[in-house]
Amino acid sequence: MSGPLNDLGQPIGAPVEGWTARPRPTRTATEGRFCRVEPLDLERHAAQLYAGIVDDKERRTWTYLYYGPFEREADFRVWLQAAAASSDPLFFAVVDLASGIALGLVSYLRIEETAGAIAVGHIIFAPSLRRTPAATEGLYLMLRGAFDHHGYRRCEWRCDSLNGKSRAAALRFGFHLEGVFRQATVNKGRNRDTACFSIIDGEWPAIRASFEHWLRPENFDANGQQRERLSVLTSQPRDAP
Numbered sequence: 338m339s340g341p342l343n344d345l346g347q348p349i350g351a352p353v354e355g356w357t358a359r360p361r362p363t364r365t366a367t368e369g370r371f372c373r374v375e376p377l378d379l380e381r382h383a384a385q386l387y388a389g390i391v392d393d394k395e396r397r398t399w400t401y402l403y404y405g406p407f408e409r410e411a412d413f414r415v416w417l418q419a420a421a422a423s424s425d426p427l428f429f430a431v432v433d434l435a436s437g438i439a440l441g442l443v444s445y446l447r448i449e450e451t452a453g454a455i456a457v458g459h460i461i462f463a464p465s466l467r468r469t470p471a472a473t474e475g476l477y478l479m480l481r482g483a484f485d486h487h488g489y490r491r492c493e494w495r496c497d498s499l500n501g502k503s504r505a506a507a508l509r510f511g512f513h514l515e516g517v518f519r520q521a522t523v524n525k526g527r528n529r530d531t532a533c534f535s536i537i538d539g540e541w542p543a544i545r546a547s548f549e550h551w552l553r554p555e556n557f558d559a560n561g562q563q564r565e566r567l568s569v570l571t572s573q574p575r576d577a578p
Contacts, residue, residue: 358450359488362427367478368434370552371471374443374478377421377428379414382439386430387413389440389463398461401497403524420444426459431475433466440466443479453490455483460503470552473567476510477548484541491537498530507534511544511571547571 343349364376387410390398399405407413420428425448431441441462448455457479466472483489494512496503508514512534521531536544547570550556556564 353490356453359453361424361448361450362445362455362482362487364427367482369474369478370434370554371469371474372434372478373432374429374475375432377417377430377442379418379421382430383414383417384410385439386417386442386461386463389438389465390461392464401500401503401524402459402461420459428459429479431462431466431471433469433471435471441472441475443475445479445483447493453488454493455487455489455491456493456495457483458495470557470561470563473510473548474552477545477552480510480536480541480548481545484536484538484545489538491535494534495531496534497524498532500532504532504534507532509568509571511540511547512536513540543573544571547573 341349341351366373366375368374387407390413396406404416407416420426420442426444426446427448428442428444430439431443432439442459443457444459446456446458457476460476462472480492483492494503494507494510496507498504498517504514513536515533515535518531518533520528522529547567551563551565551567551570558564
């Protein structure tokens with residue numbers, strides 16, 4: 338084992354020079370080419386979000402979440418009102434710029450200013466938003482906010498270990514699987530093992546470059562189909578010697 342030792346000869350972590358606690362994320366909107374990530378507002382977003390999410394007729398959206406499905410918009414509004422008032426998780430709506438409609442939710446959570454650690458989660462996208470450049474850009478804007486604007490050292494992504502789509506999305510976005518917390522919790526009367534992924538600040542510049550390369554206009558053909566896959570781009574820094 339290599340690295341610094343204390344005066345007792347014990348291995349210790351590398352020093353973090355000039356470290357101070359990070360500021361908490363604020364309710365500030367950020368905009369890209371395809372979407373705007375803006376603070377969640379009950380009156381502005383509730384009807385649009387509910388209309389988009391209920392397009393998931395099989396209600397697959399809710400299988401691995403701790404809440405939902407919501408049978409009525411009124412029930413969804415009750416939950417959304419509490420979400421909009423929360424500071425951790427801190428919720429944002431993802432607004433598709435082409436239509437001006439809010440089609441998704443994202444949040445920062447497990448915000449630890451002293452450690453410089455934060456997570457992204459509570460990701461709920463309408464079917465019409467999934468697998469679109471706007472969806473990918475929404476996550477990019479959240480990651481950019483965590484690392485570049487607020488200076489966090491670590492960003493986590495946690496999901497039910499059986500949620501294959503969430504695990505695949507984490508890897509596509511450049512997160513690294515750290516492990517699985519066995520019997521981490523009980524969700525809707527079922528056991529949940531939780532898979533934990535992370536990006537740390539030393540990895541972020543290469544991952545950010547991959548996102549920005551993928552989001553370039555020339556990466557999309559006349560039908561809006563990608564030419565290069567983000568999963569390939571984000572895997573390259575990890576494969577490099």
